[in-house]
Amino acid sequence: MERKARAAQTEAALKAAAQRQFAERGYLNTKITDITTAAGRAAGSFYQHFASKEDLLQALLADMHGQASQVFDDDGPAHDLTDPAQLRQHLAAAWQVMRDNRPVVTALFESALAAGPASGELWKRLTGDTVVFRDHLRDLQEQGHALPGDPVLVAAAMGGMLSMLGYALLPVTPGAPGPTDAPSAADGGRPGYPDAQVVDTLASLLLYGLAGPGERGAVSPG
Amino acid sequence: MERKARAAQTEAALKAAAQRQFAERGYLNTKITDITTAAGRAAGSFYQHFASKEDLLQALLADMHGQASQVFDDDGPAHDLTDPAQLRQHLAAAWQVMRDNRPVVTALFESALAAGPASGELWKRLTGDTVVFRDHLRDLQEQGHALPGDPVLVAAAMGGMLSMLGYALLPVTPGAPGPTDAPSAADGGRPGYPDAQVVDTLASLLLYGLAGPGERGAVSPG
DNA sequence: GTCTATACTGGGATAGAC
DNA sequence: GTCTATCCCAGTATAGAC
Numbered sequence A, B: 001m002e003r004k005a006r007a008a009q010t011e012a013a014l015k016a017a018a019q020r021q022f023a024e025r026g027y028l029n030t031k032i033t034d035i036t037t038a039a040g041r042a043a044g045s046f047y048q049h050f051a052s053k054e055d056l057l058q059a060l061l062a063d064m065h066g067q068a069s070q071v072f073d074d075d076g077p078a079h080d081l082t083d084p085a086q087l088r089q090h091l092a093a094a095w096q097v098m099r100d101n102r103p104v105v106t107a108l109f110e111s112a113l114a115a116g117p118a119s120g121e122l123w124k125r126l127t128g129d130t131v132v133f134r135d136h137l138r139d140l141q142e143q144g145h146a147l148p149g150d151p152v153l154v155a156a157a158m159g160g161m162l163s164m165l166g167y168a169l170l171p172v173t174p175g176a177p178g179p180t181d182a183p184s185a186a187d188g189g190r191p192g193y194p195d196a197q198v199v200d201t202l203a204s205l206l207l208y209g210l211a212g213p214g215e216r217g218a219v220s221p222g
Numbered sequence C: 001g002t003c004t005a006t007a008c009t010g011g012g013a014t015a016g017a018c
Numbered sequence D: 001g002t003c004t005a006t007c008c009c010a011g012t013a014t015a016g017a018c
Helices: A003-025 A032-039 A043-049 A053-072 A084-100 A102-114 A121-128 A131-142 A151-169 A195-208 B003-025 B032-038 B043-049 B053-068 B084-100 B102-114 B121-128 B131-142 B151-169 B195-208
Strands: none
Touching: A003 A032, A003 A043, A003 A053, A003 A102, A032 A043, A032 A053, A053 A102, A084 A102, A084 A131, A084 A151, A084 A195, A102 A121, A102 A151, A102 B102, A121 A131, A121 A151, A121 B151, A131 A151, A151 A195, A151 B121, A151 B151, A151 B195, A195 B151, A195 B195, B003 B032, B003 B043, B003 B053, B003 B102, B032 B043, B032 B053, B053 B102, B084 B102, B084 B131, B084 B151, B084 B195, B102 B121, B102 B151, B121 B131, B121 B151, B131 B151, B151 B195
């Protein structure tokens, strides 16, 4: 195999190793050498491919965007987040993206947070990641629907809820205690809520709130 | 002034300086020397009072608990989180605590997050900080009220929403762009939502969801 | 108790051989 | 391109004078 291919292979190995390390140790705790040794490469080789850890993270983000772009092209009919099925669908999609890209998503979260409260990085991330929600909420508003508040704020609140639970609950190992039904006490003492339960709960909470659907009936009636 | 008083004074200065630095730079970015120089003390003096930055943070937490303990002794009549006034009251109290102790609260947040996803620290924090919500939700459940899901999960979701928005939105400077009415673009590019707006929005969202109160009428009718 | 000065360490980044 | 070896700095923590 030629040089170019070898280089690409090394870069891929570094990326893969980084994802594993980020998931296990967290982005902030992961050292460059952790990545290189996990990838079976020399420390110096890292800089042949990435300028820094942050640079690597951006590369992973680009990869993720490339893959997951088609997931979110919801160009269906008029959206209505107050439709139980549609809201659930949106939340499930968001949750799935977080699950599928947990290392990157959580690393971005850690990175934004490490920038400090005054930097506004977290707010940028929060609003940036919730443009879909925000736009759909604006649609609702324009159709005369009364929202709980400013679409930007409501969308950010929803996103904050999601990211926080994703960071705290999603299992570190890609597919281990996730879709199981038993809340296993392993994995750092965190409970292993099944994906469906989390999504159902959030959908119900965000749609009808703590008061419940009232006269309208349950969330998933049929 | 005697030695003991001088020592206490230095310790207080270090604590105060730490709070300022945590707010400005973020907990993770704050170095020991940042604190000592901000306090006008020598670097070495720090260790006379605290074993580490983490130790200092715990001391600040203890101080905070001492002050804010009376805020949360809500021993009134039977609680009902589905009562608009009570829910709003609870959220307002939580928001106020975050505002009053922003440096400490956000530092704890950063600290828990830096421990990495696998540590479960964030989940512990999330559940620990929402015991009040959780208990009240359990009360509701025992009274036959149907909740959106497991009380622990719902409480954590509420708490996640709150902490995230608190971290992202609360102003760095104790009282500057907070209760103003104009969303100033200063302060790191973050909007300055008035406290009341945030609390109202969250109360409305959490009580009736995106669908709104329906037949029940608005959240604050009178 | 507080200071100044310094030892020590982890980890980022580079130099140069292969 | 990848390796080994090393430099170098930031930051923690300590030693010892005052």
